[in-house]
Amino acid sequence: MSQEKFTYNFSNVVVLGGGISGVGAALLASDRGYEVFLSNRDELDSAFAKALQTQNIPYETGTHSIDRILKASLIVKSPGIPDTAPLIVQVTEAGIPVISEIEFAASHTAETIVAVTGSNGKTTTTSLLGHVFQVAELDYTMGGNIGKSFAQQLVEGPAEHRLLEVSSFQLDGILNFKPHIAVLLNVTPDHLDRYDYKFENYIDSKMRIAMNQDENDFLVYNADDEAITSAIEKNKPKSTLVPFSMTRELEYGASLSNNTIKVAIDQTPFTMPIEQLSLKGQHNTANAMAAATTAKLLKIRKETIRQSMQSFQGVEHRLEQVLKINKVQYINDSKATNVNATFYALDSMEHPTVWIVGGVDKGNDYSQLFGLVNKHVKAIVCLGTDNSKIVNAFSGCVDQMVETNSMEDAVRVAYKLADAGDNVLLSPACASFDLFKNYEDRGRQFKDAVRGL
Template sequence: MPQANTTYNYERVIILGGGISGLGAALLAHEMQYDVFVSNMGDFKSAFAKALQTNNIPYESGQHTWSTISNASLVVKSPGIPDTAEVVQKFTAQNVPVISEIEFAAAHSNENIIAVTGSNGKTTVTSMIGRILKTDEADYTMGGNIGESFAQQVAQGEASHRLLEVSSFQLDGIKSFKPHVAVLLNVTPDHLDRYDYKFENYLASKMRIALNQDAGDYLIYNADDPAITNALEQSDIKSQRIPFSLEKQLDHGASIVDDSIHIQLEQSTFTMPIQQLSVKGQHNTANAMAAATTAKLLKIRKETIRQSLQSFQGVEHRLEQVLKINKVQYINDSKATNVNATFYALDSMEQPTVWIVGGVDKGNDYSQLYRLVNKHVKAIICLGTDNSKIVEAFGNCVDQMVETSSMEDAVRVAYKLASAGDNVLLSPACASFDLFENYEDRGRQFKNAVRGL
């Protein structure tokens, strides 16, 4: 059984939210034999409810009953619940600690944590590092914001390495969470609706990944990102800083030399020709630099790193080539939930593109896409319950713009508008919650609709 290593009072643990992180926190609390109760404002997935029932963990759904949960000594909050939620405010007013699931899990783990964050690329980089660890036959788990929650993995047993993708929402709820290797890929406007529409608030949230690091830890960061470099200049982060850059050569860190990734760490050097990477595009080269630098810090053999990056096939819903029908390539980039992610997608298009875009706008500024839309996009299909901002932004950029309210309609319209040699690209630049359960559901519906043509 894991041991708690912080001073939290675990006498009565209330879990707010019954999704993946809530279930994981509940299972870990149950494993630790704490008095635990799960309160979920929505309905539970049947599999999650069954897991709670199997473990005799009490729960409620459809409401937060204050008389039942008000005696909490500690609250573990799911990342989807904002700090402004009434129930969270009530606990805060009572001085009850409200923490995130990764904080709760880390308090029960003394293992080597590798944490990856950024507005874009964090799933790809986490998966790349996972591929390297798997090839190395290392003892590791991979989870956090993808796959199983950190807490559930801690509950299931020990591991040498805990590889985590972490979001800004998860980082908002940490107090002592301390990764040995932190990776900060980029910070561009995203989720601004959760941060009072202030980019500086969102940036500060991302920077928390290094908040508790000390001189024995490492922060791998994007030296080409001015928001990150400016924040680092003003911070007192104590970890060893290791930059990576596509734009300039570095004496220390990772950069491009003679069309190869070149990583210099103390007395150790790693090189790999860019052309040997299995995933293409400048953003994927940067992702590979971050992953390879992490692997070098973990003292993994150079050949293992090269072999892994040569065979890595990308992640689902990220520029995923689905099918080619009548010489039209259909591409699923549903994971592009912000403008910067869609920028990478449009920038990688080499053929005329029918672009499917839309969803829940999070304070997006679409102006940075104008050049790419003018260059690559022949038609736009809006997919959302409110497309007004997209229509206003791009109405003068293309000759054809069609509004749709279901994935099947969007794909059928795209089929009619596309010609041989074109791409049909789903890259929404928005969250999915207006019409879909999540971005995975959106991506799978796109693939199903394409296969049904």
């Protein structure tokens, strides 16, 4: 599975894409004294443009100057640009290496990297680990797929530990990236439009997180996830395998016994009753297991881990309780951009629920939600430019289904459909790009609309 270390020619770096990762990569390239040029198809965010101007980094917007791009010795590609994009095909055929920003950044540090990936729960687990690191007073930064880019954080100064959330798109562009601890939470069908609609391609992408690890590194993984255990069997990573399981007790790793988490990886096991966790729900127990295991591998004190798990406040846009109006609880789960994330959300509903769903479909199979919709959902509010697939999937599950194409309308309709004691849940199961900039924009618009009721 491991590859030979690739040596880069950094003399002339071209960055494609001017978002958080692209601008971070450009700033790092400039900071290290390389010739750098950034090309972005759309207009740049004003703050990003100012950051580039301040460092005298040349850039273009609204076009890609192919002649200039083809002079690059190395191209750093933003994760949103697929490998199949004509420009990427052209530069690849020209023999220019194309890598991701996390790969570029990792080439410029020997600091300890802890990287978390998975189809669901990676932001919560990374944020929970960040809270543990903060309470433990470690010298660390947290970012990657959330917050600041890895490259931007290297520009800002050194740190002993780099805690990163990493996506499959970021992992697709690595050759040397080597986390000391890799955490693989789960793999369920997501982003299949980027992987030829083949689940195995997506699994292979996630497994790249362990591709360069050796026997001194650790892979913390979900032993209950058949896709992961099969991929580990197939790829045979060289790192020390540290499993966690919700379904069976493990002699080595983390498991659940009598509603108590037990992490047994050394002579002093960590234990904690799940009722003491600040985060509720089965999926969050699994996230807490992964985080506690990682913290133990880093030799963080048990009492510090326990204190952190009790005081963590959760993540914005992930089952975030917004307001209670007329005894109806409004819940923002905008970060649920795939079916599996929405499965967890619906499964945690304890009251009749008006469910707001929809957006850009990524090859979703909604059938796994039918049982939960029958059990918990009293009405569905569709929110998207094309709701036909959702309407077709769930029309037989609920009596009331309303189509909307703005957040304000969706919330107003949900308000009318909900009765005292109900929940209104935004858990879209889809990407946000049809009506919103991103899932954060979608979640904030939901909260603004709720506050405006």
